[in-house]
Amino acid sequence: MDAAEMTAAANAIPGEYYYGIHVDGQLISPDRINDFLAADPNYTHHDDLSDFLTAVQNGSIDNNWGNPGPDDNVQPDQINFSIMAPGTIFTMANEQYRYLENQGGGNHLIIRNDAIRGVHFTQKESAITNWYDSLSSEVRAMVRPVADNFVTGAINSSVLTWVNEANEEVNNSWLPTDINNFPDVANDVTQVVPGGTARAFSLSLADVVRLSGPGRAFPNSTERMSANNGHWFLRTGADAPNTAWFVRREFGGGFMGSHNWQMFDLVQGGPRPAIIVHQSN
Structure with missing residues (x-):
């Protein structure tokens, strides 16, 4: 925001004053976009102005304007995370992701768009580690450190x-209203930890709750499933033997719950690794 303050010299001036900003609005004809973008010694154009005007001209303004399309396989330096909207799907270095949130300081939380299929629940950590090790060196160079060990808490x-x-109290497991009554579970929020380890991880129940709802990474239950209607595991512990938290695909999909992991269908879902990446621009 632009702000202005009067200096002390104005204190003795009687009356009232105001500060205004004059905006000069202009219509830009499609055939004159290049003229508008021409270098001007008195002004500096925003880096994304050209992409924005082209998107307006093509009628393609959406949540991902200024970035490649969801299936365009690009390198990290071709993506501008700072203008990416939560829930945007993009493909980077042969992996497709969902953008989750801007965590500030150039840090961005993203998650693999599909679960890793065919992985037993007891092998989820090694599967996530192997997935991370297989990422391109350019992507791994962007990954920020997180806690070496998460304090997840346990709850059913x-x-x-x-x-x-619709915010109606029913037992369908869209969002819990009383997670804050369980501090260990509620406080398990993924963030950058200096001195931690740059690695991939599973999201927590608290993460998914924070990221779910209109305008967020998971705006509805359907969007909360992994690609191809898959279920995926959370890292939050469950307070019962052989029980784990996951985002389900059954009953319309996208609801959360703690269930016996021995009943998970290996083909229909699995671990869904997330990473925090840093982009300085």
Whole structure:
């Protein structure tokens, strides 16, 4: 925001004053876009202005304007995370991701768009490590450190109070309303930890709750499933033997719950690794 303050010299001036900004609006004809973008010694154009005007001209303004399309396989330096909207799908160095949130300081939380299929629940950590090790060196160079070990807490879904997407109290496991009553679970929020380890990880229940809802990375239950309607595991612990948290694909999909992991269908889902990447521009 532009702000102005009067100096002390104005204190003795009687009356009132105001500060205004004059905006000069101009219509730009499509055939004169290049003229508008021409170098001007008195002004500096924003780096994304050309992409923005082209998108307006083509009628292609959406949540991902100024960035490649979801299936355009590009390198990290061809992506501008700072203008990416939550929930945007993009493909970077042969992997497709969903953009989750801007964490500030040039740090961005992203997640693999599809779960890693065919992985047993007990092998999820090694599968995530192997996936991370297989990423291109350019992508791994961007990854920020997180905690070496997460304090996840443990809770069963039956203990929580749930609401549906209309904010009605029902047992469909869209969002819990009382997660803050369980501090270990609620405080397990993924963020950059200086001195930690640059690595991939599973999201926590608290992460998914924070990222779910209109205008967020998971705006509805359908969008919360992994690609191809898959289920995926969370790292939050469950307070029962052989039980784990995951985002389900059954019953319309996208709901969360703690269930017996021995019943998971290996083909229908699996671990879904996330990373925090840093982009300085």
